[in-house]
Amino acid sequence: METNILVAGFGGQGVMTIGKFLASAACDATDKYITFFPSYGAEQRGGTANCYVVISDEEIGSPMTDEMDDMIVMNGASLNKFLPMLRTGGRLFVNSSIVKEEIGRSDITVVKAPVTDMALELGNSKVLNIIMMGVYLGYTEVLPVDVVWSTIEHKLGKKPALLPLNRMAFEQGLQIGRAERA
Amino acid sequence: MEKIYERTKLIQADKVSGFCPGCMHSTIGKLIGEALEELGVLEKTFLITGIGCCGLHIDYVRCDNTTAAHGRACAVATGMKRSRPDSIYITYQGDGDLASIGLAETMHAANRGENITVIFVNNGIYGMTGGQMAPTTLVGMKATTAPKGRDPKEHGYPMHMCEILNQLTAPYYLERCSCNNPKNLMQTKRAIKKAIQNQIDGKGFSMVEIVTSCPTNWGMSAMDALDFLEDNMLKEFPLGVVRDRSKEE
Amino acid sequence: MARVLMKGTEAIAEAAVRSGLRFFAGYPITPQNEIPEYLARRLPEVGGHFVQGESEIASVNMVYGAGCAGERAMTSSASTGISLKSEGISYCAAARIPMVYVNVSRGGPGVGTIQPSQMDYLQATKASGNGGFRMRVFSPSTVQEAVDMTYKAFDYADQDRNPVLILSDGVVGTMMEPVELPPMRTDEELAAIRESKKAWAGIGHPFDVPRSWNQPGIWDTLKWEQQNKDNAALYESWVPExxxxxxxxxxxxxxxxxxxxxxxxxxxxxxxxxxxxxxxxxxxxxxxxxxxxxxxxxxxxxxxxxxxxxxxxxxxxxxxxxxxxxxxxxxxxxxxxxxxxxxxxxxxxxxxxxx
The missing domain is CATH 3.40.50.920 (Rossmann fold)
Structure with missing residues (x-):
C-alpha cells in the first residue's frame, strides 16, 4: 500500500506545513516508509508552492511521481496545473473559497471546503492549512487524528498561545471531512 | 671568541639561497626567523607561502609549511588558525598573489579580522613568471605584458593595499616598510615582530607590506634597483604605519 | 535509536558533525543552502567553526587549511559552485590533505537549473580538478544512505589523506525521510584522531622532529612522478561498493x-x-x-x-x-x-x- 499526496497552492498558504506535518506524524506514529519533497523555485515569496508526501508499506521509489492518489489544492492555478496528475479513483480536496473553477472530472472524488473563509471567521487567515489538514484526515483517516494533533502541538510548541485557535481550526476541518465521508 | 651573530634557526643550516642577487626575499626570511626566535614561537609556527618566488622559501625554512593556491593564502590561513588557535600562522605573499588573484581572499580575511600575520612583499612586478605587470606596477614602468609601460588609460593605477585595507574597520595593524637601507630594514623587523606579537595576543589581522626590488625583472643591476626603489617606488608607496589599533587602546 | 524525519541536506550536516566535523566553510547556492545554515547553528555547539567564505574558491581553500591543520573539515556546494571549488580539491589531492565535500547537484551545464539532475557525473568521477587525481565518490539513493556515507566519508578521507565526495542531487538533498543517526564521536575519539595526524599536521613542530611539509607540488620532477605513482597505487587499492x-x-x-x-x-x-x-x-x-x-x-x-x-x-x-x-x-x-x-x-x- 502506497499513498502519493500532492499539496499545492500559493506561497504563504501553509502548503509546505501541511505536507511536513503529515510526514512528521507518519514518522512519529508508524513504521512506514515516508518521503516529503518540497518542489522548489527561485522565488522567495509569492510563487506557487507545492510539495509531495508519500506514505508506503514498502521502499519508496520516487518521492515525486506524476500520478497522485490524493491531492490538496488551495488555489485555482494549482488546480489547472496538477489536476491531470490525479489518478482515476483519486481524491481531490479543494479550497472552495478560492477555487471557483469547474472540476470537470467524474472519475475522481471531490471534497470541497471553504477553508479561507473559515479561517477568516476564526479570526486568523493563517490557520486555513490546519483546517484543510483536518478535512483531509477526517475524510481519509490516512493517519490517526490524535497523532497528527500531537505533531501539531509539538511543532507549535514555541507559540502555545496559538494552540486553542489551531485546535478549533483542526476540529472544524475534521467535522467537514467526516461529514463528507459519511 | 664570543659568538655575536648566528644565522636564524628558521633557515636550514646547509642551504644557500637561490634568490637572485639584489632580491630581498632572503633578507625578509631572515627577519621573520629572527622575530619568531625572539618571540619564542619558532617551533609552533606554520608558514603559508603564496605562488611565485615567495614559494621558493619552502626549500629553505625549517618550519612547517604549505604553498597555498595562487592568491588563497589568507583563506588557507583562516582555516588553519580557526582550527588550531594556539599555533602561529604567517602568510608570505607577493603583489600578484595578494593584490590581484587573491584580492578577495585578502580583503575578506582582513574584514573578518582573522587573527593571522600577513607578510606582503611588493616589488611591483611578477617575478617567477617573468616580469609581467602587477597591480602595483608603477605608471610608466615597463613589463612584459605592458611593453610600452603601464598606461593609466589602459591599465589603471598602482594599488595601495595598506590604504585599501585601511578602509575596513576590522584590521588591527597595517604598516608599510622597506629593506633598502639598514634603518628601514631594522624598522621592517620591528614591524614583523609586532605583527606576530599581535597574533600571539589574539589581536586580529596584521599586515606588513614590504616594498622591495626585483633587479632581474626590472632589468637593472642590484645597486641601480636600490636607487630606483628609493626614487620611484617609495614615492608611490610611502613608508609608515597606516593603521595601529594598539594606539587607540 | 529512534528514527527522525530529516531533510537530506540537514541530515548530511548532522552526520558530518557526528563523524567529527569541526570546520566548515561554504558559500550560498541552491539547493544546498541548508547545509551551511544548519552548520552555522550546529558547529558552535560542539566547539567547531563555521565560516561563510567570500566565495566558493575561498571556502574550499579554508577547508584546505583546516584539513592541513589536522581538523575534520568539509565544504559543500552545487554543480556550478563545485566547478569553482575544483582548484582547492585538486590542491587537497596533490598535498594529500583529507577533506570531505558535498555536491547537491542541479541541472547543468553553466548555471543550468536549480532542480535535481545528474549532470556532474564525469566531473565527479573522472576529473574533479586539474591533474588526474582520483577520489572516492559516494552516491546516496536515500537520506539514510546519505547519512551513512557522510559518516564514513571522514574516516576514508583521513585513512587515504585524500578528498572524498558525496555526490548527491536536488531530490536526495531536499527531500525529508526518516533516518537513524549514527552515534556522536566522543571528545576522546576526536582527540585520538587529531593525535594520529600529528606527524604531518600543520601546527608547527619542534625542530628536532621532521617538519610537516604539505606541498601541493614540488620542483623535483622525479620525486613528483614518484608521488603520482604512490597516489595511483592508493587509488588502485580502493574497493567499490x-x-x-x-x-x-x-x-x-x-x-x-x-x-x-x-x-x-x-x-x-x-x-x-x-x-x-x-x-x-x-x-x-x-x-x-x-x-x-x-x-x-x-x-x-x-x-x-x-x-x-x-x-x-x-x-x-x-x-x-x-x-x-x-x-x-x-x-x-x-x-x-x-x-x-x-x-x-x-x-x-x-x-x-x-x-
Missing amino acids: VETLDLEDAELVIAAYGISARIAKAAIKALRAEGYKVGMIRPKTVSPYPYAAYDEINYDTCKAVLDVEMAIPALHLWDVEKGVKDRCPIETCLRSGGIVIQKREIIAAAKKILG
Missing part, C-alpha cells in the same frame, strides 16, 4: 545510481510483478566504479543493459559501456534539465526492449 538485484535470470539489467536508482528499483518491482525478468546494478561508489558487477550478468539470457540517468547526453553510460564490454546491447532512458525521471518512463523503456 555496489548493490545488485536478480542478475542471474535477468533478461534486462538496469544500471543506475543515486536518485535514478531508487526510482528504477520501484520500476523493477512493478515489472517483476508483471513477470518481466529485470535485474539491477546500482553503484554506491561511482568512483571507484564497480565494473566487476557487470561480469555477474548472465549474457546468455540478458537482452540488454538499460542505463537510466538524469543526464542528457548520457554520462554514466561511459562506465556502463566499460563494464558491459560489448557483451550485449546498451540502451538508455534519460531525462535532464532538472526533470525527475518517472517510474512509468522506465517501465515503458524496459518493455520496449523486452517486447
Whole structure:
C-alpha cells in the first residue's frame, strides 16, 4: 500500500506545513516508509508552492511521481496545473473559497471546503492549512487524528498561545471531512 | 671568541639561497626567523607561502609549511588558525598573489579580522613568471605584458593595499616598510615582530607590506634597483604605519 | 535509536558533525543552502567553526587549511559552485590533505537549473580538478544512505589523506525521510584522531622532529612522478561498493545510481510483478566504479543493459559501456534539465526492449 499526496497552492498558504506535518506524524506514529519533497523555485515569496508526501508499506521509489492518489489544492492555478496528475479513483480536496473553477472530472472524488473563509471567521487567515489538514484526515483517516494533533502541538510548541485557535481550526476541518465521508 | 651573530634557526643550516642577487626575499626570511626566535614561537609556527618566488622559501625554512593556491593564502590561513588557535600562522605573499588573484581572499580575511600575520612583499612586478605587470606596477614602468609601460588609460593605477585595507574597520595593524637601507630594514623587523606579537595576543589581522626590488625583472643591476626603489617606488608607496589599533587602546 | 524525519541536506550536516566535523566553510547556492545554515547553528555547539567564505574558491581553500591543520573539515556546494571549488580539491589531492565535500547537484551545464539532475557525473568521477587525481565518490539513493556515507566519508578521507565526495542531487538533498543517526564521536575519539595526524599536521613542530611539509607540488620532477605513482597505487587499492538485484535470470539489467536508482528499483518491482525478468546494478561508489558487477550478468539470457540517468547526453553510460564490454546491447532512458525521471518512463523503456 502506497499513498502519493500532492499539496499545492500559493506561497504563504501553509502548503509546505501541511505536507511536513503529515510526514512528521507518519514518522512519529508508524513504521512506514515516508518521503516529503518540497518542489522548489527561485522565488522567495509569492510563487506557487507545492510539495509531495508519500506514505508506503514498502521502499519508496520516487518521492515525486506524476500520478497522485490524493491531492490538496488551495488555489485555482494549482488546480489547472496538477489536476491531470490525479489518478482515476483519486481524491481531490479543494479550497472552495478560492477555487471557483469547474472540476470537470467524474472519475475522481471531490471534497470541497471553504477553508479561507473559515479561517477568516476564526479570526486568523493563517490557520486555513490546519483546517484543510483536518478535512483531509477526517475524510481519509490516512493517519490517526490524535497523532497528527500531537505533531501539531509539538511543532507549535514555541507559540502555545496559538494552540486553542489551531485546535478549533483542526476540529472544524475534521467535522467537514467526516461529514463528507459519511 | 664570543659568538655575536648566528644565522636564524628558521633557515636550514646547509642551504644557500637561490634568490637572485639584489632580491630581498632572503633578507625578509631572515627577519621573520629572527622575530619568531625572539618571540619564542619558532617551533609552533606554520608558514603559508603564496605562488611565485615567495614559494621558493619552502626549500629553505625549517618550519612547517604549505604553498597555498595562487592568491588563497589568507583563506588557507583562516582555516588553519580557526582550527588550531594556539599555533602561529604567517602568510608570505607577493603583489600578484595578494593584490590581484587573491584580492578577495585578502580583503575578506582582513574584514573578518582573522587573527593571522600577513607578510606582503611588493616589488611591483611578477617575478617567477617573468616580469609581467602587477597591480602595483608603477605608471610608466615597463613589463612584459605592458611593453610600452603601464598606461593609466589602459591599465589603471598602482594599488595601495595598506590604504585599501585601511578602509575596513576590522584590521588591527597595517604598516608599510622597506629593506633598502639598514634603518628601514631594522624598522621592517620591528614591524614583523609586532605583527606576530599581535597574533600571539589574539589581536586580529596584521599586515606588513614590504616594498622591495626585483633587479632581474626590472632589468637593472642590484645597486641601480636600490636607487630606483628609493626614487620611484617609495614615492608611490610611502613608508609608515597606516593603521595601529594598539594606539587607540 | 529512534528514527527522525530529516531533510537530506540537514541530515548530511548532522552526520558530518557526528563523524567529527569541526570546520566548515561554504558559500550560498541552491539547493544546498541548508547545509551551511544548519552548520552555522550546529558547529558552535560542539566547539567547531563555521565560516561563510567570500566565495566558493575561498571556502574550499579554508577547508584546505583546516584539513592541513589536522581538523575534520568539509565544504559543500552545487554543480556550478563545485566547478569553482575544483582548484582547492585538486590542491587537497596533490598535498594529500583529507577533506570531505558535498555536491547537491542541479541541472547543468553553466548555471543550468536549480532542480535535481545528474549532470556532474564525469566531473565527479573522472576529473574533479586539474591533474588526474582520483577520489572516492559516494552516491546516496536515500537520506539514510546519505547519512551513512557522510559518516564514513571522514574516516576514508583521513585513512587515504585524500578528498572524498558525496555526490548527491536536488531530490536526495531536499527531500525529508526518516533516518537513524549514527552515534556522536566522543571528545576522546576526536582527540585520538587529531593525535594520529600529528606527524604531518600543520601546527608547527619542534625542530628536532621532521617538519610537516604539505606541498601541493614540488620542483623535483622525479620525486613528483614518484608521488603520482604512490597516489595511483592508493587509488588502485580502493574497493567499490555496489548493490545488485536478480542478475542471474535477468533478461534486462538496469544500471543506475543515486536518485535514478531508487526510482528504477520501484520500476523493477512493478515489472517483476508483471513477470518481466529485470535485474539491477546500482553503484554506491561511482568512483571507484564497480565494473566487476557487470561480469555477474548472465549474457546468455540478458537482452540488454538499460542505463537510466538524469543526464542528457548520457554520462554514466561511459562506465556502463566499460563494464558491459560489448557483451550485449546498451540502451538508455534519460531525462535532464532538472526533470525527475518517472517510474512509468522506465517501465515503458524496459518493455520496449523486452517486447
